Amino acid sequence: MDDNWEPPVPAGYSDANRAFIQAFMARGTLTFREAQKLLAAIQSAVSDDGSDDTDNTDPQSITMADFENFIRTAREAVEPLDFDIRNTRDQVRGGGERVWAFINAHSDPATQLGTSRTAEEVAYIKRLLDAMFEKHNTARLEVMAVDEGQALRESRPAGGGRASNVNGNNNDDGGQEEEGGGSAAATSRGLKHSEVLSLLSSLVAEGWLDKSRDGFYSLAPRSLMELWSWLVATYNDADTEWQQIKFCEACKEIVTYGQRCNEPNCTIRLHDICEEGFWRTRGEKKCPKCSTPWEGNHFVGERAVTSRSGFQRGRGRRARRSTAADAADAAEDVEDEEE
Amino acid sequence: MPARRRHAVQDDEEEDVQRQYPQSPDDVDGDGDERMEVVGQRDETSQLIKNLVRYALACEYSRTPIRRDGIREKVLGSNGRDFKKVFAGAQKQLQATFGMQMVELPTKDRNLLTADQKRKAAKSQSQKETVSNAYVLVSTLPEAYTKPAIKAPSKVQSADGEASYIALYTMIITIITLSGGELSDPRLRRHLGRLNAAENMPGMNPNDETSPSEKTELVLQRMIRHGYLVRVTESKTTGDEDATTWHVGPRGKVEVDKDAIATFVRAVYGGSNDELEKKLQMSLKIKERKPGVPETVDEAAEEAPDGDPGPSDRRRGRRRQTEAEDEDDE
Ligand SMILES: [Zn+2]
Ligand SMILES: [Zn+2]
Numbered sequence: 190m191d192d193n194w195e196p197p198v199p200a201g202y203s204d205a206n207r208a209f210i211q212a213f214m215a216r217g218t219l220t221f222r223e224a225q226k227l228l229a230a231i232q233s234a235v236s237d238d239g240s241d242d243t244d245n246t247d248p249q250s251i252t253m254a255d256f257e258n259f260i261r262t263a264r265e266a267v268e269p270l271d272f273d274i275r276n277t278r279d280q281v282r283g284g285g286e287r288v289w290a291f292i293n294a295h296s297d298p299a300t301q302l303g304t305s306r307t308a309e310e311v312a313y314i315k316r317l318l319d320a321m322f323e324k325h326n327t328a329r330l331e332v333m334a335v336d337e338g339q340a341l342r343e344s345r346p347a348g349g350g351r352a353s354n355v356n357g358n359n360n361d362d363g364g365q366e367e368e369g370g371g372s373a374a375a376t377s378r379g380l381k382h383s384e385v386l387s388l389l390s391s392l393v394a395e396g397w398l399d400k401s402r403d404g405f406y407s408l409a410p411r412s413l414m415e416l417w418s419w420l421v422a423t424y425n426d427a428d429t430e431w432q433q434i435k436f437c438e439a440c441k442e443i444v445t446y447g448q449r450c451n452e453p454n455c456t457i458r459l460h461d462i463c464e465e466g467f468w469r470t471r472g473e474k475k476c477p478k479c480s481t482p483w484e485g486n487h488f489v490g491e492r493a494v495t496s497r498s499g500f501q502r503g504r505g506r507r508a509r510r511s512t513a514a515d516a517a518d519a520a521e522d523v524e525d526e527e528e
Numbered sequence: 529m530p531a532r533r534r535h536a537v538q539d540d541e542e543e544d545v546q547r548q549y550p551q552s553p554d555d556v557d558g559d560g561d562e563r564m565e566v567v568g569q570r571d572e573t574s575q576l577i578k579n580l581v582r583y584a585l586a587c588e589y590s591r592t593p594i595r596r597d598g599i600r601e602k603v604l605g606s607n608g609r610d611f612k613k614v615f616a617g618a619q620k621q622l623q624a625t626f627g628m629q630m631v632e633l634p635t636k637d638r639n640l641l642t643a644d645q646k647r648k649a650a651k652s653q654s655q656k657e658t659v660s661n662a663y664v665l666v667s668t669l670p671e672a673y674t675k676p677a678i679k680a681p682s683k684v685q686s687a688d689g690e691a692s693y694i695a696l697y698t699m700i701i702t703i704i705t706l707s708g709g710e711l712s713d714p715r716l717r718r719h720l721g722r723l724n725a726a727e728n729m730p731g732m733n734p735n736d737e738t739s740p741s742e743k744t745e746l747v748l749q750r751m752i753r754h755g756y757l758v759r760v761t762e763s764k765t766t767g768d769e770d771a772t773t774w775h776v777g778p779r780g781k782v783e784v785d786k787d788a789i790a791t792f793v794r795a796v797y798g799g800s801n802d803e804l805e806k807k808l809q810m811s812l813k814i815k816e817r818k819p820g821v822p823e824t825v826d827e828a829a830e831e832a833p834d835g836d837p838g839p840s841d842r843r844r845g846r847r848r849q850t851e852a853e854d855e856d857d858e
Contacts, residue, residue: 194617196624207627208673214585214626230677234670266625270578306590 199265205231206266209259210291213274217396218290218411220283225251228259260289271295275414278462280446281399281407281490285462292415310388313380316343321408321445322424322433328453331489333445334407340389345379405491413443432456435489438477439463446490452481458489576610577617579603584622584630584665591754591779593662594630623668630663633755633778664755664782671787692730696747697756699723701776701784702792704757706811713772720744755779786812 199206208231213219219227225248232246264274271294278285298314306314317335320343325332335343380388389406392398399409408416420443424433435458437444444458457478459467464485468474474483488496580603587594599615600608607614615630622628667674703719704711720726728741751757755777762771776784784792790808794800 192616194620196617196621198624202624204627204669204673207625208669208678210626211628211667211669212678214589227678230675231673234672234675234678270581270621270625272582 197269199262202262202266203235205235206259206262208234210263210266213263213289213291218288220286220288221253221256224256224259224289225249228255267291268294275417277410277414277442278440278460279410280442280444280460280462281401285460288410288414290411290414292411295418296415297419298416306388309377309380310384312346312377313343313385313388314392316346317406318420318423319343321406322420326433328431330493331449332405332491332493333489334401334405334491336404336406337386337389340406341382341385344382344385346377401491403491403495405494407445407490413445417443430456437463439467444489446492447488448483448485449487449489450476450479450481451484451487452476452479455479455481459483572607573610573613573617576603576607576614577621580614580618581621581625584618584663585626588665593633593664593755593779595663596661622665627667627669627673628665629668631666631782633660633662633664634781635660660778662778664779666782693747693750696725696729697751697780698784698788698792700751700774701756701780702789704774704776705786705789706793709775711774713774716774752777756784 209227212227212231216223228251229246229248232251236245260274267273273292273294274289275292276287276289278287298311298318317340320335320339321333325335325339389398389400393400393406393409396409396411398406398412400406413420421434426432431454435444435456436442437447437460438457439459440463442460444460447458447460448464449455449459450457455476455478457476468483471477474485475481476483486496494500580599583599583603584594587598596611600611604611604614619629622630700716700719703716707715717726725744727744729744729747730741748757748759752759756779758775758777760773760775762773790812793808794804797804
């Protein structure tokens with residue numbers, strides 16, 4: 190590598206492209222509407238001649254083609270650095286609005302979150318993902334989300350002798366030992382409830398988690414895009430027909446919020462946002478695999494809980510009930526899968 | 529988007545990609561005389577450069593300084609002797625792709641060190657150690673690109689929180705700087721009171737209805753942790769109340785530089801006029817020219833063998849640099 194090496198950039202690459210990438214990275218995700226405002230501001234900056242009237246580009250004048258141009262150039266620029274830009278539709282909100290995310294090409298929770306979180310927080314996030322994709326994701330109740338009580342229950346590593354190995358591999362986080370005096374130094378102390386709540390709040394703030402009106406935390410589109418391959422590799426078993434993570438029959442993306450076949454053992458899933466188009470192309474509303482009539486009243490996501498008649502009858506009772514259900518599910522609680 | 533779809537999109541770009549990024553020896557056009565080992569070495573350096581760029585961006589995301597030690601440990605490993613080459617390459621890559629540069633943080637103000645730290649520094653320092661060995665990423669794009677609609681996140685959720693966070697630390701840093709680089713705690717509180725922010729500030733996540741605002745104290749602590757502010761608490765030996773002063777932290781100095789302060793002040797005053805510019809010039813320059821009021825005292829003390837300021841110093845007493853240490857001393 191000699192001194193006059195110049196990093197390759199896409200043809201016609203300019204400060205406008207650089208500003209776009211900076212802004213995209215700072216935001217993490219972009220919708221087209223957000224991109225219109227951003228690109229309008231960038232275009233104004235390009236034509237900024239130092240005079241005062243700068244905000245002269247109308248966001249409405251930015252077309253999808255303009256946006257896609259910037260996305261294509263940005264991807265080309267960052268791909269050699271193992272970053273990527275992907276997009277997906279929001280399963281829940283905005284009528285399936287498409288969301289673009291700036292992501293790491295090879296990502297797991299530790300590499301993605303490890304630099305900005307303490308080791309304890311990373312270990313907690315792993316337990317939270319286990320809770321979403323294993324404990325609260327059973328054939329009977331495919332919630333793939335946790336309420337606050339369930340999130341708090343993961344604040345410490347599963348009890349007993351297994352506590353020590355959950356976090357044994359990443360104790361390189363200096364200065365976090367203010368709670369000294371614990372019995373064994375190697376034991377992960379977990380997080381305090383207040384720490385869990387503030388971590389959850391910042392994960393929501395950064396667009397990694399969604400928090401629903403009914404108080405359920407689930408993976409936001411940003412996480413689903415960033416962790417897609419890690420989630421599938423971690424929670425799905427190639428040798429079995431049943432998979433913890435299932436895909437939409439229409440769009441082939443992960444379903445964490447949608448509908449399921451009425452036949453409990455069938456793995457066919459559909460997003461609400463994909464349903465209409467899907468049935469339009471078919472004669473009858475039957476499961477394409479097992480031909481069970483599709484009634485659209487069996488849910489994946491928080492509605493697996495909230496649609497049940499018991500849910501509306503008071504949060505306290507629900508909390509107790511789901512505690513009992515958790516206890517049953519947790520019996521076969523799966524050990525931390527990271528080496 | 530799953531990888532398989534990514535390929536579909538990539539295919540129509542294949543030609544461009546190949547032309548722009550000669551990554552394997554076969555792709556290199558025109559320099560066929562390059563020997564294989566040179567190519568291999570270059571590939572290794574490319575990999576290290578890429579890793580350093582990624583490391584720098586990850587640090588920036590969490591607003592932790594990029595430390596030379598961290599680079600050695602997490603990026604270079606056994607290639608420590610390549611530091612210069614890799615660092616220079618990463619700077620080029622950051623500039624070319626992102627319009628960013630790693631900028632070295634200023635060394636810690638000596639008057640903000642505890643007596644103990646000064647002793648240590650005096651011992652270990654080979655005369656003039658003027659490098660902090662810590663960097664932050666800053667944008668090198670022209671000023672036109674730094675306006676809030678581009679720079680500050682604009683979406684609801686965290687972005688609003690981030691925007692108000694940026695506004696708050698920019699304002700506090702401006703006040704501190706225009707006050708000569710140091711602000712007493714009561715005066716800071718008075719300023720915050722005027723902004724209705726004495727008790728609470730907008731939360732980082734206004735969309736989370738469980739915490740639309742945050743305790744001012746927590747936000748200030750975050751500003752300290754991120755290196756925007758430094759809080760110095762001096763316990764008086766005489767039993768008076770502790771005197772707390774606020775200073776601009778290393779990241780604050782780099783990110784909110786004089787231009788940013790001037791821009792901020794102009795925005796607050798709704799534009800610029802001759803009088804304002806004159807004042808601005810004065811206060812930002814005076815601070816520059818002023819022979820650093822407390823600095824000189826402590827600078828002199830630094831020369832003393834044990835670094836102790838001595839009994840006559842009005843700043844006698846134990847200085848504690850609150851919180852800011854946890855990032856700096858690991
Ligand atoms: Zn779908
Ligand atoms: Zn079926």
